[in-house]
Amino acid sequence: MKKILFLALIFINMSAFAQMDSSENTPTQLVKEFFKAFHAQDTVTLKKFAHDGARLESVSIDAEGNTKLTTDNYSKFLKNIASIPAEATFEERIHEYRVEENGSLATVTTPYTLYFNGKLYHCGVNSFQLVKFNGEWKIVYLIDTRVKEGCD
Incomplete structure (x- = not known):
């Protein structure tokens, strides 16, 4: 009986931790989801x-x-993303x-390389400043660098 109770407690704890990990809202998760929406030109999700x-x-x-x-502002960024022609790839x-x-x-920092229509456009580093509001991470500030040389 003790073994069954012990095993039941282990499974309950494992289940609780698994649920916590899968639903956890982390800064990295937010930035990864940001780039998924960015590439899909999904301005509703980006907003x-x-x-x-x-x-x-x-x-x-x-x-x-x-x-330079x-x-x-973020709304101009959203308009720029929406205006990328459908035939363009980035x-x-x-x-x-x-x-x-x-x-x-x-702070989430992401070195990157940007390709537009299959060609190197520029590279640099993004720096996302996030604040957690009511348990949810939100972007409050995003700064990036843009260079065209040394993009190895």
């Missing part, structure tokens, strides 16, 4: 991932070698996910 007022910035180097910072290949999490704040 759900961001907090109202989320900001986007890009750092690049202009023709004269000066650092471009700022946009893929942002993520090389790794670096995560730093502290309570309700997380």
Whole structure:
């Protein structure tokens, strides 16, 4: 009887942990789902991932070698994604996910290479700033770098 009770407790605990892992909302999971929706041009889903007022910035180097910072709001990003022609192909290949999490704040950094119509377009690093609101991670700020050289 003790063995049966012991085995039952083990299975219950394993089941509880399995459910917790599969439904867990993590910063990495949010960013992975973001890129799935991005590649599908699913702006409705992309909108759900961001907090109202989320900001986007890009750092690049202009023709004269000066650092340029471009700022946009998330709604403009969504319009840009929706305006990509259906016949165009694009893929942002993520090389790794670096995560730093502290309570309700997380940073997910993702080095990437972007291909447009099968050709290298640029590469860089994305840095997602996430905040957990009511148990759900949301993007509040996204900044990336964009370079065209050294994209090995």
